[in-house]
Amino acid sequence: MLSIDIKIEYQGFMLQTCQTVLASGVTALFGRSGSGKSTLLRVISGLEARAKGRVAWGDEVWQDDSHFTPPHKRGIGFVFQDTRLFPHLTVARNLAYADKRARGLPGASLDDIVDALDLGPLMARNPATLSGGEQSRCAIGRALLTRPRMLLMDEPLAALDATRKAEILPYLERLRDQIGTPILYVSHNMAEVTRLANHLMLIDAGRITHSGPLSALLADPAAAPALGPQEAGAVITATLTAHEADGLSRLQTATAPLFLPHIDAPLGSRQRIRILAQDVILAREAPTGLSALNILPAVVSQISSDGDAAVMVQLRAGNDLILARVTRRSAAALGLCAGMACFAIVKSVSVAPAHIGPDHNATHQ
Numbered sequence: 001m002l003s004i005d006i007k008i009e010y011q012g013f014m015l016q017t018c019q020t021v022l023a024s025g026v027t028a029l030f031g032r033s034g035s036g037k038s039t040l041l042r043v044i045s046g047l048e049a050r051a052k053g054r055v056a057w058g059d060e061v062w063q064d065d066s067h068f069t070p071p072h073k074r075g076i077g078f079v080f081q082d083t084r085l086f087p088h089l090t091v092a093r094n095l096a097y098a099d100k101r102a103r104g105l106p107g108a109s110l111d112d113i114v115d116a117l118d119l120g121p122l123m124a125r126n127p128a129t130l131s132g133g134e135q136s137r138c139a140i141g142r143a144l145l146t147r148p149r150m151l152l153m154d155e156p157l158a159a160l161d162a163t164r165k166a167e168i169l170p171y172l173e174r175l176r177d178q179i180g181t182p183i184l185y186v187s188h189n190m191a192e193v194t195r196l197a198n199h200l201m202l203i204d205a206g207r208i209t210h211s212g213p214l215s216a217l218l219a220d221p222a223a224a225p226a227l228g229p230q231e232a233g234a235v236i237t238a239t240l241t242a243h244e245a246d247g248l249s250r251l252q253t254a255t256a257p258l259f260l261p262h263i264d265a266p267l268g269s270r271q272r273i274r275i276l277a278q279d280v281i282l283a284r285e286a287p288t289g290l291s292a293l294n295i296l297p298a299v300v301s302q303i304s305s306d307g308d309a310a311v312m313v314q315l316r317a318g319n320d321l322i323l324a325r326v327t328r329r330s331a332a333a334l335g336l337c338a339g340m341a342c343f344a345i346v347k348s349v350s351v352a353p354a355h356i357g358p359d360h361n362a363t364h365q
C-alpha cells in the first residue's frame with residue numbers, strides 16, 4: 001500500500017492530498033487538464049523533494065521532514081506517452097537492458113512479459129520501424145522488466161489514434177490479469193479507465209475528491225458531477241451467451257438479457273459494459289412496441305439532483321448498479337422515488353465497442 005499525505009504549492013496551484021493507493025490491480029487517476037495528476041505522479045516518483053508531508057510504501061518511508069528516498073531507490077517503473085525506447089537498440093536489446101539491471105528482483109519473467117505483450121515477432125526490429133502501438137507495447141514491457149513495485153503510466157495511449165488504442169487495450173487487460181504488478185494509470189479517457197481499472201481516484205484542483213472501487217464509484221450519483229454529464233455512467237458485468245445470426249451478441253446480466261453489437265470474445269466469458277447515464281431511459285411499466293431491445297427490470301435506489309434541469313437516478317438491477325440521467329420533469333412525471341420498481345431501457349447501438357471489455361472476478365471489485 002502506498003500512502004501519500006502531501007502538500008505542494010506552485011504559484012496559483014496547490015496539490016494537497018491524503019490518500020492511499022492499493023498495491024494491487026489497476027488504480028486509475030482521472031481528472032481534467034491541470035488538476036494535478038502529473039504533479040502527484042512526480043511526488044510518488046521522488047521528483048518533488050520540496051513537497052511537505054509524508055510518502056510511504058507500507059512501512060518504508062520515502063519522504064518526510066527528515067528523509068528523502070531518491071527516485072532510483074523507490075523501485076517505481078514509468079511509462080509515458082512518448083515511449084523513450086533506445087533508438088539504436090533492437091526490441092530484444094531494449095528489453096534485455098532492463099532485465100539485466102533488475103536481475104534478482106521478484107516479478108514476472110522475461111518470457112512471461114514477452115508472451116503477455118506478444119513481443120516475440122518484434123524482437124529483432126528497431127523502434128523506428130514499429131507502429132505507435134507496437135512501440136507502446138515494447139515500452140510497457142521494458143518498464144515491467146525493471147520489476148517495479150508499482151508501475152506509473154502517464155497517459156500512455158494518448159498519442160495513439162482510436163484504432164491503435166483499441167489494439168493495445170487487450171494487452172493492458174492481459175497484464176492486469178496475468179502479471180500482477182500494481183499500476184497507477186493516469187488518463188483523460190473514461191472509456192479506457194472503465195476497461196482497465198479496478199479502483200478509481202478522481203482529482204480536481206489538486207485534491208482527490210472521490211476514491212474507491214471502480215464500479216461502486218461510477219454508480220455513485222454523488223461522483224457523477226465530477227465526471228460531467230457526458231461521461232457519467234455505471235459499469236455492469238454480464239456473461240456472453242450467444243453470437244446471433246443478425247450480428248448481435250447476447251449477454252446475460254443478473255436480471256435480463258442484453259443485446260449488443262457483436263463482441264469479439266469467447267462464449268461464457270464475463271464482460272464489463274459501460275452504460276452511459278445519458279443513454280438510459282426509464283419506464284414505470286414494461287414497455288411494448290419499442291425498438292429498444294434491452295429492458296432491465298430495476299429498483300430505484302437513489303436520486304440526486306445536480307442542480308440543473310436533470311437528476312441522476314441510481315438503479316439496482318440484481319447485483320448491478322445502473323445510472324440514468326433524466327430531466328426533473330420526467331422524474332416528476334414518473335413519480336420516481338427510492339424503492340420504486342421500474343425498467344431501465346438501453347439502446348443496443350448506444351453501447352460503443354470501446355465500452356465493453358473482459359472482466360475477471362478476481363480483479364473486479
Ligand SMILES: Nc1ncnc2c1ncn2[C@@H]1O[C@H](COP(=O)(O)OP(=O)(O)OP(=O)(O)O)[C@@H](O)[C@H]1O
Binds near residue numbers: 010032033
Ligand atoms: N514545476 C512547476 N512550476 C509551476 N507550476 C507548475 C509546475 N508543474 C505544474 N505546475 C502547475 O500545476 C498545475 C497542475 O499541473 P499538472 O501537470 O500536475 O496537471 P495535470 O492534471 O497532469 O494536467 P494535464 O492533464 O494537462 O497533463 C498546473 O496549473 C500547472 O501549471
